[in-house]
Amino acid sequence: MPFDVLSCNAGSQVPFNTLSLPEGGDIFPVKPIEGLARARERIIARGKSRSLHVAIVGGGPSAMEIAGNVHQLAHEKNLLPPEITIVAGHAILPHAPERVRNLTARYLERRGISILTDTRVRKVRKESLLLDSGESLPADIIFLAIGVKPSPIFSKSGLPVGPDGGLRVNKYLQSIAEPNIFGGGDCIYFEPYPLDKVGVYAVRQNPVLLHNLMAAFAGTPFQEFHPGGKYLLIYNLGDGYGVFNKWSLTFGGRLSFRIKDYIDRRFMHTFQADEH
Structure with a gap:
């Protein structure tokens, strides 16, 4: 053309070539976003009859947010409580300030979410993960949050x-x-x-x-792109809880989530068609 x-x-996109993936199974990359909608449906459908093992591969912000929001989903839909495990690699949120890491880990662990650090996935199986220790981790639902x-x-x-x-x-x-x-x-x-x-x-x-x-x-002059300064980070960890970080200001709680929700809704509103 x-x-x-x-x-x-x-x-x-998620670089699938870094992992050997099986045929079939409920395995969902974090991108494209449509896959997360399908994952939600599968968790609701399967989680009504038994407690699911949900595994998230990766230690970045997406992994943290998925873990917290799967916990919220199970609560909202009256599902049997899932066992949620994050296989984080070396550490969670390796590029974030220490206080952000600590607040995030503390909140997720209070929700019963397990975080495995200094642990990597050797192979993804249909309903389990083979870890570098040789241990097999049960996983009915697998999310791949290994970067993009x-x-x-x-x-x-x-x-x-x-x-x-x-x-x-x-x-x-x-x-x-x-x-x-x-x-x-x-x-x-x-x-x-x-x-x-x-x-x-x-x-x-x-x-x-x-x-x-x-x-x-x-044929007119171009503008230069200037990335700007430090950007705001707010993690949505589910159940109305967030972790806020910008410059040296870091805090967690419901206020963090409300700020994020307000910013996101205001941004999305700019794309809504005028009904009048």
Whole structure:
């Protein structure tokens, strides 16, 4: 398909090639998000008749949020209490401040959620995980929260990519090799310096990307993308509880969740069609 200007917004995906996955089974990556909706349905369907073993592979924010919200789901739907285990690898939230890690672990463990650190998964089976210790961990439902990588389409395209396989772009969010190709979000590698794979950068990039796409058509000057300063992190750990962190301010509780809920709803409202 020919194009004059191309905007690449392909997002990211869980790198399945790092694990050997079986055929079948209730195994769900954290992306795409549609998979989590299917996981919810399966937990509700299977959790009415017996207590499920739910395993989350990974130690990042997604793993923490899934664990807490599976606990909430079981409570809301009157399911038999599941046994939830996080297989975190070396540690949970390795890039977060120590107080964030401690608040998160304390809350989840109070909910009966087990956190295995210094433990890795050697193999994913249909209803269990083989750990590096040789132990087999029962797992009726398995979530894969092992990080994300850009879509492989860029590595296959012949365009310059970053170490993670993302489309390598300059300060204008423009391919360093093809001036009519632009990109934003998780699928790019920002050449000035690497960015975390968090939604806040995609949101900040959107107006710059739109401006530069229009400028490419019009032949007018481009805008530079400036990532901005420290971004706000709030983890939704279920049951109306959150952990808030920005700069040196860290706290946990219901206020954290209410702040996150307000921000998320306000953001989503900007995409709602006007009914009047």
